[in-house]
Amino acid sequence: MTAGVGSGLTRARASLRRLPFLSRLMTRGSENGRAYLLLAPTVFWLGLFLLVPLVLVAITSLTVRGAYGETVYRWTLANYARFFEPLYVQILWRSLVVAFWTTAICLAVGYPFAYFLAQVPRRHRGTLLMLVIVPFWTNFLIRTYAWVVILRTTGVINTVLQALGLISEPLSLLYTPGAVLVGMVYGFLPFMVLPLYTSIEKLDHSLLEASSDLGAPPWRTFLRVTLPMTMPGVVAGTILVFIPALGMFVVPDLLGGARTMLIGNLIQNQFLTARNWQFGSAASIILMALVTVGLMAYARSFGFEGEELVG
Amino acid sequence: MDAIMIQLAGVTKAFGETVAVRNLNLTVFRGEFLTLLGPSGCGKTTTLRMIAGFEKPTEGEILLDGQPVEGLPPYRRDVNTVFQHYALFPHMTVLENVAFGLAMKHVPREEARRRALEALEMVQLAGFEGRRPRQLSGGQQQRVAVARAIVNRPKVLLLDEPLGALDLKLRKQMQVELKHLQQRLGITFIYVTHDQEEALTMSDRIAVMSGGVIEQLGTSEEIYHRPRTRFVADFIGETNLFTGQVVALSASGLTVETPALRLTVPATPEVSAGALVHVSVRPEAIRVRPEDASGSHGALVGAGTVGSNRLSGRLLEKTFIGAATRLVVEVDAGQLVTVQTHNGDSHSLRQGSPVTLTWEPEDSAVMVA
Numbered sequence: 001m002t003a004g005v006g007s008g009l010t011r012a013r014a015s016l017r018r019l020p021f022l023s024r025l026m027t028r029g030s031e032n033g034r035a036y037l038l039l040a041p042t043v044f045w046l047g048l049f050l051l052v053p054l055v056l057v058a059i060t061s062l063t064v065r066g067a068y069g070e071t072v073y074r075w076t077l078a079n080y081a082r083f084f085e086p087l088y089v090q091i092l093w094r095s096l097v098v099a100f101w102t103t104a105i106c107l108a109v110g111y112p113f114a115y116f117l118a119q120v121p122r123r124h125r126g127t128l129l130m131l132v133i134v135p136f137w138t139n140f141l142i143r144t145y146a147w148v149v150i151l152r153t154t155g156v157i158n159t160v161l162q163a164l165g166l167i168s169e170p171l172s173l174l175y176t177p178g179a180v181l182v183g184m185v186y187g188f189l190p191f192m193v194l195p196l197y198t199s200i201e202k203l204d205h206s207l208l209e210a211s212s213d214l215g216a217p218p219w220r221t222f223l224r225v226t227l228p229m230t231m232p233g234v235v236a237g238t239i240l241v242f243i244p245a246l247g248m249f250v251v252p253d254l255l256g257g258a259r260t261m262l263i264g265n266l267i268q269n270q271f272l273t274a275r276n277w278q279f280g281s282a283a284s285i286i287l288m289a290l291v292t293v294g295l296m297a298y299a300r301s302f303g304f305e306g307e308e309l310v311g
Numbered sequence: 312m313d314a315i316m317i318q319l320a321g322v323t324k325a326f327g328e329t330v331a332v333r334n335l336n337l338t339v340f341r342g343e344f345l346t347l348l349g350p351s352g353c354g355k356t357t358t359l360r361m362i363a364g365f366e367k368p369t370e371g372e373i374l375l376d377g378q379p380v381e382g383l384p385p386y387r388r389d390v391n392t393v394f395q396h397y398a399l400f401p402h403m404t405v406l407e408n409v410a411f412g413l414a415m416k417h418v419p420r421e422e423a424r425r426r427a428l429e430a431l432e433m434v435q436l437a438g439f440e441g442r443r444p445r446q447l448s449g450g451q452q453q454r455v456a457v458a459r460a461i462v463n464r465p466k467v468l469l470l471d472e473p474l475g476a477l478d479l480k481l482r483k484q485m486q487v488e489l490k491h492l493q494q495r496l497g498i499t500f501i502y503v504t505h506d507q508e509e510a511l512t513m514s515d516r517i518a519v520m521s522g523g524v525i526e527q528l529g530t531s532e533e534i535y536h537r538p539r540t541r542f543v544a545d546f547i548g549e550t551n552l553f554t555g556q557v558v559a560l561s562a563s564g565l566t567v568e569t570p571a572l573r574l575t576v577p578a579t580p581e582v583s584a585g586a587l588v589h590v591s592v593r594p595e596a597i598r599v600r601p602e603d604a605s606g607s608h609g610a611l612v613g614a615g616t617v618g619s620n621r622l623s624g625r626l627l628e629k630t631f632i633g634a635a636t637r638l639v640v641e642v643d644a645g646q647l648v649t650v651q652t653h654n655g656d657s658h659s660l661r662q663g664s665p666v667t668l669t670w671e672p673e674d675s676a677v678m679v680a
């Protein structure tokens with residue numbers, strides 16, 4: 001069991017490290033020839049499972065949907081044009097807002113938590129980190145269903161509040177934007193906490209003492225030293241949360257009502273329900289383009305090179 | 312020089328079972344350069360950290376400029392620290408590092424900039440203000456750390472082995488520069504080092520620490536020539552130690568008898584007849600010359616002053632150490648004595664040849680064992 005936790009931890013760390021590495025590939029490219037050689041297997045698998053599907057999606061997005069949902073290979077941009085109808089722009093905007101708040105709340109909750117983690121005595125840290133990671137052992141779908149049980153009118157919260165006599169009518173908690181946000185924050189918090197923990201833990205304690213020594217009260221030390229020094233963790237964490245939050249469809253499906261359709265649901269519906277692969281593909285490509293451009297601008301604005309995100 | 316700047320009264324610091332500092336009493340005067348000197352783990356850093364406010368004394372009181380500092384966090388103490396590993400902020404430029412303390416005191420931007428540049432000039436780093444700490448050499452980083460502290464004009468500057476990471480040549484240069492800076496600014500320095508030579512050259516007074524207590528507090532000369540404990544004699548510089556019993560007391564001196572030798576040492580008030588004592592003689596206080604070939608002691612009469620100490624022995628080792636020559640002599644009792652001579656004085660001496668060692672009683676120090 002402990003071994004499982006350990007390797008889970010290692011894997012989580014490794015996947016964290018991969019992200020800045022990828023971002024460096026995106027922004028700079030490597031100057032080192034040997035690095036390319038080492039990359040060969042990665043490049044192969046990425047090519048097979050990322051590039052090929054991506055090309056297929058891109059091609060599909062430019063074709064016409066036949067009467068029965070089949071692909072008619074006639075080139076068109078109509079699928080893209082359709083995305084800019086107010087209904088879909090609104091969905092995109094809503095998705096951005098939800099992803100933004102998810103990220104903001106994860107950061108606000110995750111930072112103090114990661115800070116606390118980094119302060120506790122080393123021997124307790126493993127246990128606490130394990131508690132952060134344990135939820136990953138259960139399927140995300142099932143964990144989200146658990147929130148249905150907690151939030152619904154006959155759910156845990158309402159039952160308890162009614163039993164205590166604090167409310168007479170059950171509150172409608174489920175199928176609200178709030179429920180979606182709760183589910184998202186719950187699901188993505190570890191992705192924020194782990195990179196933050198990594199960078200806070202590395203923080204040289206003597207820098208904080210130096211700041212205090214030079215007359216900075218704790219909150220100014222936090223703003224002038226701790227926060228800037230842990231910015232790589234903040235950037236990594238926000239990216240790790242924002243991007244999947246933007247494409248999320250499970251949580252809004254289960255916890256949100258019809259009014260909380262997000263872009264992830266839209267794409268999923270186009271592929272599975274409406275059987276309009278063409279429009280679904282166009283929406284996917286637009287989302288990806290948006291994320292890529294946004295990500296690069298974001299990383300640039302902090303002046304980060306890959307190395308700094310790693311350490 | 313007489314105003315008291317820092318006073319530690321009965322300060323004890325325990326970390327669980329470990330007592331890092333034990334009942335420390337220390338007074339530091341305004342503008343003084345005081346050094347805490349001692350081996351690793353003797354509590355030097357802990358003492359500094361209590362003054363800076365990073366550690367809370369388990370017992371006792373610390374007064375800064377007459378005011379108790381108990382309960383004041385580090386950022387409210389008019390004290391600055393130069394950390395052993397500098398602790399420069401890597402995400403700030405040199406200028407931002409140096410101006411940090413001023414910004415915290417809400418000094419207007421322009422004035423802070425001007426004063427920071429001035430401080431950088433003082434440590435001879437003009438022109439480096441735009442660099443990041445990692446773009447500087449160790450010595451330059453050290454200077455930034457000093458500038459960052461002195462720019463605040465603290466009442467006391469605490470320096471924890473500030474030169475520990477530098478090579479010998481740079482160390483010597485920085486020792487001189489730091490001392491000049493201290494004299495120029497008149498800031499009280501409490502300086503931590505385990506390098507006794509550094510302590511001797513820089514300090515107004517030295518507190519020699521061992522195991523959490525101050526073994527001796529005094530000027531460089533006092534510490535060097537009048538060590539009060541065997542630890543101090545041994546730790547400061549190199550010395551020859553003889554252990555014996557006081558067999559005779561007189562106004563002009565004491566006679567100490569070791570199992571095989573009889574030594575004359577200066578009168579020392581705290582020593583009574585019959586006491587077990589250590590006698591310390593510095594290698595450079597001992598004169599050496601070839602013993603008369605006949606081996607007759609008569610040949611030496613008149614060579615030394617009356618009452619001077621005289622031992623005969625055999626030269627075991629002769630090492631050229633640059634400015635001087637180091638000799639190891641086995642004296643009659645089988646004890647080894649180290650002697651440091653001018654290169655010329657030992658020219659004629661051969662390894663294995665019999666020699667005579669002499670020194671004046673005043674050149675030795677007596678400590679109660």
Ligand SMILES: Nc1ncnc2c1ncn2[C@@H]1O[C@H](COP(=O)(O)OP(=O)(O)OP(=O)(O)O)[C@@H](O)[C@H]1O
Nearest residue numbers: 326329330331350351352353354355356357358505
């Ligand atoms: N935070 C701490 N917790 C427990 N023990 C400590 C702590 N800080 C110091 N000590 C102990 O207190 C004693 C004195 O430590 P201190 O750091 O003051 O020594 P020092 O004289 O500065 O040594 P050095 O020359 O190696 O820096 C040591 O035995 C050390 O192990």
Ligand SMILES: [Mg+2]
Nearest residue numbers: 355356357471
């Ligand atoms: Mg120390």
